[in-house]
């Protein structure tokens with residue numbers, strides 16, 4: 001370290017964390033705006049269509065229907081067709097997947113509103129634990145590793161239920177169903193009339209997120225698990241120059257994902273969310289950078305947010321330009337389905353889907369026999 005100290009060139013680049021905070025805040029404001037529009041749409045449905053003004057359902061609400069979007073994606077792979085129940089959800093998912101393939105799990109630290117709230121709770125928790133215990137509380141490794149596998153188990157369940165248990169016919173059956181069409185409305189009522197049990201679960205997660213930073217994201221979010229897996233294929237990784245590094249360990253201390261950045265040459269982790277906190281705190285110029293593993297070219301950290309927004313918005317624009325943003329469900333259909341909103345059920349268990357596949361193939365055989373007569 002002594003030998004290295006002579007050659008230290010101070011890192012005088014400004015931190016981009018404020019700018020990332022601004023980016024996250026804009027996304028949250030957009031979500032609030034979508035929430036208000038959706039609330040007005042629900043009010044219209046509740047009036048039975050008698051309200052003087054019709055508020056169009058905001059398509060962006062489909063960002064909160066990731067399972068339906070995953071089904072639409074698989075349906076697209078099998079049939080080449082973009083299902084029209086939640087086409088915006090399909091494009092939002094493609095946008096998020098593309099961003100993850102380009103810049104790792106950056107969606108979690110730049111765009112996800114839950115990730116943002118989780119981060120704010122984590123900052124609050126860190127302040128308390130530093131005051132009380134003079135250090136951050138970190139989950140012991142022997143609990144951390146098995147807990148981290150939970151989100152992959154959840155992801156595995158969804159992947160199996162969709163990609164292995166469903167056919168194009170059963171996907172279409174599900175995606176066409178009133179349950180899927182009204183899934184966003186049902187989600188609204190889930191939160192509007194939240195049960196005591198759900199409230200207790202949210203409260204427990206809140207407390208756990210104060211004690212253990214990003215509890216939900218790190219251990220339970222299947223969406224984060226999916227993006228974490230995809231992020232491994234991203235060419236842009238945090239790289240450390242071992243020659244100029246002075247082993248101060250500040251990068252590891254700053255990492256919200258508890259990655260030992262100071263011990264790595266390249267951060268190749270499904271937990272890295274490309275938040276660039278480590279890059280910002282590194283005191284030595286060009287020692288820690290986001291670089292392409294193929295060209296070794298450093299990415300300008302000030303432009304990462306623009307690059308993420310550009311990729312994401314281009315894919316959304318593609319959805320809008322091709323007429324696949326707003327769904328084709330009519331006002332009348334919404335009003336009819338709304339009358340039965342409480343009784344709408346869905347076939348999601350593997351047994352139900354197997355049964356559904358069997359019934360659909362029996363129907364196809366029967367239709368074939370009828371046609372051949």
Ligand code: SF4
Pocket residue numbers: 238254255256257258259261267271272273274275276277278279
């Ligand atoms: S390694 Fe760096 S970029 Fe990745 S999560 Fe940790 S601090 Fe953020």
Ligand code: SF4
Pocket residue numbers: 240244245246247248249250251252261262281282283284287288
């Ligand atoms: S912050 Fe990390 S990469 Fe930078 S000098 Fe310190 S130990 Fe090395």
